[in-house]
Amino acid sequence: MIRDRLISEVQESEVAYMYDPRENSRWGLLRALPALCYLGVDDFTYPTSWCQFGRGDRHFELDYDYHVISNSLDIPDDSPDFGVITNDYYEEETPYTIKYLIDRYTRSDSMLFALTDSKQFQPQGAKRPLYQDPFVEMLGTYGSVYEEFEAAYQEYGWELPLTNTKNLFVQDNANLYRFVTGESLSKATELFEVLPEAPYLPLYDPLTSVFSRPEEFGTVPLDAEEGLPELVRWLRRRIEWDRDTARDIASSLNKVVISEGSTFDPAAARRHPSIREARQAAKNLDPEASPIDHRYAEWLTRYEL
Structure with a gap:
């Protein structure tokens, strides 16, 4: 291990x-x-x-x-x-x-x-x-x-594909996206661009926490004066982005919520067609083979159909 x-x-x-x-x-x-x-x-x-x-x-x-x-x-x-x-x-x-x-x-x-x-x-x-x-x-x-983690991932048959972050969780999401869709990502910004249509990714969950409100149906965009700057800071704590990059990503996510109120809504996420695709892809993982496969299998099957 x-x-x-x-x-x-x-x-x-x-x-x-x-x-x-x-x-x-x-x-x-x-x-x-x-x-x-x-x-x-x-x-x-x-x-x-x-x-x-x-x-x-x-x-x-x-x-x-x-x-x-x-x-x-x-x-x-x-x-x-x-x-x-x-x-x-x-x-x-x-x-x-x-x-x-x-x-x-x-x-x-x-x-x-x-x-x-x-x-x-x-x-x-x-x-x-x-x-x-x-x-x-x-x-x-x-x-x-x-x-050391990078070497271990390679031994288990996985890569860390994103060139501009050393956040392993973000790297895991890029791996899962390629595993389900066959499409490779090379930068963290690319991952966030596809995230709204990939609710099977575990990175989707914290954004669900950010945009959903217990007392309201669907999701609610962040206030531009207070909420959006908080998301910018939240992203920069975790990913090696400058303020402009984090602000662009946060604004883009917020615009998606404005235009489509079901994005990042957990109830809508489980009905997304990609969830079935992810569960099907998970059958090709061997949870006993490595802690990475085990983690990936749990993430891809976390929604009950």
Whole structure:
């Protein structure tokens, strides 16, 4: 398994640490979250503004449990493997330090996976950078971890086709689109262009969360003054886009919802003809062959007909 390959040397450590040096760490750090999910982490914390639209709903790209933590009290009692993604600003300037998480996991049998924006990241009150602590094993940069995943995908017969993102979840969606339609994609922008007509893709689900309203029928476009900028920021947290690219994609998605109110509506999605095509394609996967095939098969068959 990919996890065994990456952390075989850290089994005696309490914290597995990697960093992702970004030009501006406000953007793009969550591109690494799917990799941590695929390593078996189901519980996460990161700045709330990275998933929440203003004071409204939170939107997640994958199925994991999100926690707001300032003193570790929100972690389940059984202390599962836990992922934290943060940067120097949030550690130094806000109450949401990760020092309590570190204290708890140094006394736990589980592992804390920490990703920050700098190798020199230092928790509040610490006397040295986190990577220098004896209970921490450095996994390296996120780029090096991504290369390990890339090699594993190739061993299992899959590629990472998109040239402009290191978000594994986005790459998975491009793989699934080709698997169902036979058409290849090479850029993340191309994926979002075809997404409205491909509800079998798991990336469709967070957009369903964004555009649907429990109290209203169908989907509702975002307000141009507040809602649309929130979607732009949400996208930039996860994909390596500049503001103009993210704004173009967000505006395009919003226009589709304006013109066709059933797009990103979960009730309409299950009736889309591509859902049957996806379920048929899933029969050609072997869930026992690899965790990738298993994940893909579950995604393609998640709608009940």
